[in-house]
Amino acid sequence: MTTKTLTRVDTSLASIALAALTGVMLLMIAGFAQASVLHDGAHDTRHAIAFPCH
Amino acid sequence: MTRHLLTSALLAGLAAGLIAALLQFWLVTPLLLEGELYESGIRSHFAASLDAPVQSPAGAAEGLTQDLSRHIMTAGFNLVAYTAFALILLAAMTFAERFGHPLGARSGIVWGVCGFFALHLAPAVGLPPELPGTIAAEVELRQVWWLATAAATALGLGLIAFGAGLLPAIGIAALALPHLIGAPHLDTYFGIAPPELAAEFVARSLGVAAASWVVLGWLTAYFFTRKTES
Numbered sequence: 024m025t026t027k028t029l030t031r032v033d034t035s036l037a038s039i040a041l042a043a044l045t046g047v048m049l050l051m052i053a054g055f056a057q058a059s060v061l062h063d064g065a066h067d068t069r070h071a072i073a074f075p076c077h
Numbered sequence: 078m079t080r081h082l083l084t085s086a087l088l089a090g091l092a093a094g095l096i097a098a099l100l101q102f103w104l105v106t107p108l109l110l111e112g113e114l115y116e117s118g119i120r121s122h123f124a125a126s127l128d129a130p131v132q133s134p135a136g137a138a139e140g141l142t143q144d145l146s147r148h149i150m151t152a153g154f155n156l157v158a159y160t161a162f163a164l165i166l167l168a169a170m171t172f173a174e175r176f177g178h179p180l181g182a183r184s185g186i187v188w189g190v191c192g193f194f195a196l197h198l199a200p201a202v203g204l205p206p207e208l209p210g211t212i213a214a215e216v217e218l219r220q221v222w223w224l225a226t227a228a229a230t231a232l233g234l235g236l237i238a239f240g241a242g243l244l245p246a247i248g249i250a251a252l253a254l255p256h257l258i259g260a261p262h263l264d265t266y267f268g269i270a271p272p273e274l275a276a277e278f279v280a281r282s283l284g285v286a287a288a289s290w291v292v293l294g295w296l297t298a299y300f301f302t303r304k305t306e307s
Contacts, residue, residue: 046164
């Protein structure tokens with residue numbers, strides 16, 4: 024099952040970590056930061072996406 | 078490689094975020110605005126007599142065109158949120174690929190459904206999507222439970238899908254654990270908005286999220302594999 028093939032793309036762990044970290048950071052901004060500017064702008068999105076809002 | 082990874086996630090996230098925003102404006106925002114009428118006290122659930130029915134969705138729909146900047150912000154944050162989802166999803170996809178699980182647009186759909194389970198459905202079991210004005214436990218506690226539940230569900234699904242030996246069993250335990258612990262709840266009901274409105278809001282916001290995640294999973298895998306195959 025884990026045999027490597029030449030056609031498969033191995034994404035480097037550094038790239039994967041970068042994508043994951045950027046994603047988590049953006050998620051915190053859009054869904055979780057309580058700063059009132061962010062909260063007010065993201066209010067409807069947070070409710071619609073079902074992040075805990077206030 | 079990194080650039081291709083990030084641009085694939087960005088393209089998929091923006092497209093799925095736009096679809097999510099459009100679906101929300103159609104199905105969810107009118108209910109949200111109606112909920113605000115109860116939050117602000119303009120309408121009261123139990124105050125209406127039988128002669129004057131409480132429900133009047135037409136009034137809420139007007140709000141869609143009233144406050145353009147507010148809805149532009151909503152659309153913008155949808156793009157940010159779904160781009161975030163795409164980055165996390167693609168990180169998981171490429172991580173699995175390193176272990177010999179090839180990625181394609183069709184398997185991307187399955188990934189998308191699992192993303193919906195982890196980030197929407199499982200947290201919603203403990204913390205249902207809330208109409209504005211819903212009175213609930215401390216927001217920090219709910220955020221911690223939400224994040225822990227999303228992480229545990231993602232891990233659990235990963236172990237079930239890819240694990241060998243005892244790992245799938247541990248995966249099932251990870252799925253159940255947040256719900257055994259239980260989400261933070263108040264011990265009283267406040268019910269400011271009518272239950273029908275709240276129920277409709279929950280069902281529609283989950284439905285919109287499910288549809289958007291299927292598109293997201295499919296597009297993320299499509300954009301990422303398109304270039305690597307050529």
